[in-house]
Amino acid sequence: MLHLIRHGAVEGAGRLYGHSDATPVPEGLIACRARAQGLAAAQLIASDLSRARIAGEGIAQDRGLALTIDPRWRELDFGAWEGQDPADLGAAIHPFWDDPQANPPPGGESWGAMQARVAQALAAIHEDALVIAHAGPIRAALGLLLGLSYRQTWAFDLPYAARISLRLWADGAQVTGLAA
DSSP: OEEEEEOOOBTTTTSOOTTSOOOBOHHHHHHHHHHHTTOOOSEEEEOSSHHHHHHHHHHHHHHTOOEEEOGGGOOOOOGGGTTOOGGGGGGGGHHHHHOTTTSOOTTSOOHHHHHHHHHHHHHTOOSOEEEEEOHHHHHHHHHHHHTOOHHHHTSSOOOTTOEEEEEEOTTSSOEEEEEO
């Protein structure tokens, strides 16, 4: 099983934090820990950014598991847009939303570059795992594992502390998803 949990709410929620280290709010940390209860996992992994790492540390304490910090699970680098409210960017953000590979944020990371590092992170998982990450990398992982396009990965809501659980077969023949 692969369990993917998006980090909980942060101060200034809704901004493009990307590689910025936004501060998690206590309610967000509590929500992540609650989502992890009862999940079978031999490995616990978190992004190195505090909004995911601190939630991972709490879950590690709850479960008695070692926490592996993996920066490949970081959010997309939004470059010049880091910390901005998308509404303040006006029409400049529309090409990015339409095609983030062809139109990455100014000075930021393309969708394909993020997807490549997430693919490396997925390849490093060899047992049941729980990953605390960000919306972008979770969507990238779903795209890679389920063969979804970028647009398809945005067809569902992924709120703070959302959990998606996938059963993966070693031969890659079948993937089933369970969302909570």
